[in-house]
Amino acid sequence: MAESSLELTAPDEAAMLSLGARLAHAIERTTGPLVIYLSGELGAGKTTLVRGCLRALGERGTIRSPTFTLLETYSLASRGVTHLDLYRLDAPHIDNIEDLGLRDLLTGDHVLFVEWPERAAGELPSPDVRVQFAFDNGGRQLACVAPTDRGASLVQLWVR
DSSP states (O other): OOOEEEEEEESSHHHHHHHHHHHHHHHHTOOSOEEEEEEOSTTSSHHHHHHHHHHHTTOOSOOOOTTTTSEEEEEOSSOEEEEEEOTTOOSSSOSOGGGGTHHHHOSTTOEEEEESGGGGTTTSOOOSEEEEEEEETTEEEEEEEEOSHHHHHHHHHHTO
């Protein structure tokens, strides 16, 4: 399958949460593990998208950006989700990314969201979907690219 792409717009926080909920519904209809990279400036909506997704997948507890804890894992009824935020890492290459056990998470139907993946370039599992967030007249633009078949299926389901 050829690489798939998708452009989305979120004029405000409510729209970003809604995009996250739509992503959750696509995730529920996709089998196998998923790796989703989220890139963009601070405040561009990466964590808000993940929050909308987690809420729609059934998480009822507090959902915070894991900027200080590095990662948060959620055990949901349908699947496990790990949210990784690498913003606080100084170097683009880190030696201990394997210590996080990320590759062990990529079994079954686990989903791994990675904010700031460029901070650990070459050390992370390859993405199924890359989402680039950009500011746009007070709202946000999301450019999504799916380099894998599973990612392409997810992107197609996301817009239905």
